[in-house]
Amino acid sequence: MTGCAGDQLVMLNCEDQLLDVVAALDIRDFLMASSGNDEECPLDVALVEGAVLTRRDEEKLNRVRERAKLLVAVGTCAVWGGVAAMDGGRDGDRARLLAETYGPTGAAYDSTPARALHEVVKVDFNISGCPIEKEQFISALSHLLNGNAPLFPQYPVCTECKMRENNCLLIEKGEVCCGPLTVAGCNARCPALNIACVGCRGPADDANTTSALAMFGEKGIPRDDIVRKLRTFAPMEGPGV
Amino acid sequence: MKILKLPKNKLDFFASVVQQFGEVHAPVEQNGQFAFQPVRRWSEVRLDYNRTILPPKKYFLPPRETLLQYAGDAGYVPVMEGLDKKIVLFGVHACDVYGLNLLDLVFAGAYRDPYYQARRRNAAIIGIECTPDEHCFCRSMRADFVEQGFDLFLFDIGDYYFTLVGTALGDDMVLATGPLFEPVSHQDVEEYKRRSARKREAFRLHVEIRDLPEIFEMEYSSDIWQGLGERCLSCGSCSMVCPTCYCYEVADEVQLGSREGPRARTWDSCLFATHALVAGGENFRKTRPSRVKFRFYHKQRGFVAEYGRPGCVGCGRCIVACPVKIDVVEVLNQLRSVQNVASR
Ligand code: SF4
Ligand code: SF4
Ligand code: SF4
Ligand code: SF4
Numbered sequence: 001m002t003g004c005a006g007d008q009l010v011m012l013n014c015e016d017q018l019l020d021v022v023a024a025l026d027i028r029d030f031l032m033a034s035s036g037n038d039e040e041c042p043l044d045v046a047l048v049e050g051a052v053l054t055r056r057d058e059e060k061l062n063r064v065r066e067r068a069k070l071l072v073a074v075g076t077c078a079v080w081g082g083v084a085a086m087d088g089g090r091d092g093d094r095a096r097l098l099a100e101t102y103g104p105t106g107a108a109y110d111s112t113p114a115r116a117l118h119e120v121v122k123v124d125f126n127i128s129g130c131p132i133e134k135e136q137f138i139s140a141l142s143h144l145l146n147g148n149a150p151l152f153p154q155y156p157v158c159t160e161c162k163m164r165e166n167n168c169l170l171i172e173k174g175e176v177c178c179g180p181l182t183v184a185g186c187n188a189r190c191p192a193l194n195i196a197c198v199g200c201r202g203p204a205d206d207a208n209t210t211s212a213l214a215m216f217g218e219k220g221i222p223r224d225d226i227v228r229k230l231r232t233f234a235p236m237e238g239p240g241v
Numbered sequence: 242m243k244i245l246k247l248p249k250n251k252l253d254f255f256a257s258v259v260q261q262f263g264e265v266h267a268p269v270e271q272n273g274q275f276a277f278q279p280v281r282r283w284s285e286v287r288l289d290y291n292r293t294i295l296p297p298k299k300y301f302l303p304p305r306e307t308l309l310q311y312a313g314d315a316g317y318v319p320v321m322e323g324l325d326k327k328i329v330l331f332g333v334h335a336c337d338v339y340g341l342n343l344l345d346l347v348f349a350g351a352y353r354d355p356y357y358q359a360r361r362r363n364a365a366i367i368g369i370e371c372t373p374d375e376h377c378f379c380r381s382m383r384a385d386f387v388e389q390g391f392d393l394f395l396f397d398i399g400d401y402y403f404t405l406v407g408t409a410l411g412d413d414m415v416l417a418t419g420p421l422f423e424p425v426s427h428q429d430v431e432e433y434k435r436r437s438a439r440k441r442e443a444f445r446l447h448v449e450i451r452d453l454p455e456i457f458e459m460e461y462s463s464d465i466w467q468g469l470g471e472r473c474l475s476c477g478s479c480s481m482v483c484p485t486c487y488c489y490e491v492a493d494e495v496q497l498g499s500r501e502g503p504r505a506r507t508w509d510s511c512l513f514a515t516h517a518l519v520a521g522g523e524n525f526r527k528t529r530p531s532r533v534k535f536r537f538y539h540k541q542r543g544f545v546a547e548y549g550r551p552g553c554v555g556c557g558r559c560i561v562a563c564p565v566k567i568d569v570v571e572v573l574n575q576l577r578s579v580q581n582v583a584s585r
Contacts (some may be wrong), residue, residue: 024498087316142497151492154475155513162481163304170564180476180564206514208474214567238552
């Protein structure tokens with residue numbers, strides 16, 4: 001779909017495992033990795049990156065869904081809508097945004113409000129992340145090949161942050177760290193480098209946004225700033241998978 | 242118990258001698274907080290630390306570890322590499338020694354955990370006396386002094402460390418230093434007692450733990466749990482940093498294109514929605530209030546029923562680590578206090 005192709009790059013960057021991946025899978029349709037693709041064959045697994053931003057995306061996604069036994073959303077855009085769905089379109093209506101960005105476009109211009117895959121088709125499994133983590137990708141493939149659903153942590157980034165014994169940027173420095181609301185899996189990459197989490201992996205399953213907003217409020221951070229920050233990678237509604 | 246004293250100005254020499262008993266790990270500063278780390282230079286060790294971000298449990302029950310490798314015909318092969326590595330934990334506070342003693346009840350009692358036990362066997366513990374800060378309440382939890390669980394325990398008495406020798410290994414360490422340790426005098430004992438009394442006075446937080454399990458029983462339906470549940474972010478921080486939280490999850494990874502791989506153990510927390518989720522989708526603690534409540538009940542009631550003392554050492558780490566300021570001392574004292582019936 002529409003995205004930055006960062007997740008495909010992560011897949012291709014799994015250098016140590018790439019030969020195993022090619023040996024284990026029969027890759028039929030992967031534009032970035034191969035030139036001879038079959039765009040019609042049935043698929044056991046479809047890994048789909050990007051958000052649905054155009055009518056063409058939507059048609060293509062529907063077609064992929066028909067072809068595939070399992071459809072896996074890959075990356076925060078596919079799982080949550082990502083930056084394209086930032087703020088859930090609350091910043092203004094589509095027509096105005098289009099006009100501001102491209103000038104006069106006409107009715108035929110192919111642009112729809114950004115949607116996550118689950119808003120268009122049934123998604124069987126999610127691999128979140130902006131971009132995804134190599135380890136989770138390989139782990140997902142390995143489990144799927146054995147007919148199992150991969151098990152990823154559902155808890156927030158804070159848990160992994162504490163496991164690494166990082167300093168807490170939120171508590172010690174009062175920074176707006178989205179760790180308590182964001183799903184783990186990145187091993188708290190950013191706080192480990194002294195950078196607050198911006199929530200690029202999307203919300204944790206059980207994120208308590210109400211309480212977190214109150215907490216940031218008590219720290220004197222304007223509610224709108226927080227809400228906007230939290231909606232950078234995901235609107236509030238979850239994919240439910 | 243043998244009691245000796247160690248001249249303070251010889252501490253670095255002593256530390257260099259104990260290196261022969263294992264890799265020395267001690268608290269060092271980390272951006273204003275502290276963490277147990279392998280010691281590179283003795284000068285960076287901060288024996289005046291208040292608390293480390295993670296307790297020493299990380300050495301015995303690491304956040305992540307591989308338990309075994311599984312493979313079709315080979316079956317299960319335990320992964321025991323590295324378990325026999327000798328370490329010396331230098332500068333462990335009494336509450337954390339107590340915490341390890343509690344973990345022993347869990348991992349070295351009825352259900353023996355060979356990984357935990359092996360690491361425990363290979364670690365020497367040198368305790369050190371501390372000064373309580375605004376989050377410490379180990380005295381209330383009877384964890385401000387330990388009679389066992391250390392090889393040596395050092396108490397600052399001015400120019401010397403008053404030293405309790407707890408084990409034969411501790412004695413070996415003393416002997417390895419040659420004539421470094423000296424016998425204690427009556428004056429030293431008096432100084433020890435004076436400082437010990439002063440420390441008792443220094444505690445600012447107090448919790449009464451007598452009949453606390455019973456009060457928990459009576460307050461099972463208290464509104465307190467609802468309120469805490471609404472605040473808690475289920476971020477897991479309190480469990481990760483707690484010296485007595487020992488819940489873990491075990492899951493199989495699989496090597497790509499095979500049916501073999503490692504079985505890994507990872508820290509878990511009862512605050513997570515997935516903690517009491519079982520096959521078939523049933524969840525025994527679906528709501529957040531029920532999970533927060535469970536954490537308190539396990540420590541202050543369940544653990545007491547099982548092991549005769551609370552599963553909390555009063556280290557204050559969970560108070561420091563909670564983003565929404567859920568404070569165990571506040572909760573326990575609130576629960577104990579008499580509330581206006583009309584307002585409930
Ligand atoms: S730094 Fe951020 S992710 Fe880490 S514990 Fe603090 S709030 Fe959580
Ligand atoms: S710490 Fe936060 S922003 Fe950084 S990679 Fe992880 S989820 Fe993304
Ligand atoms: S419950 Fe809190 S104070 Fe008690 S031992 Fe655990 S972290 Fe320390
Ligand atoms: S640290 Fe606080 S917010 Fe996080 S899980 Fe524990 S009680 Fe809840």
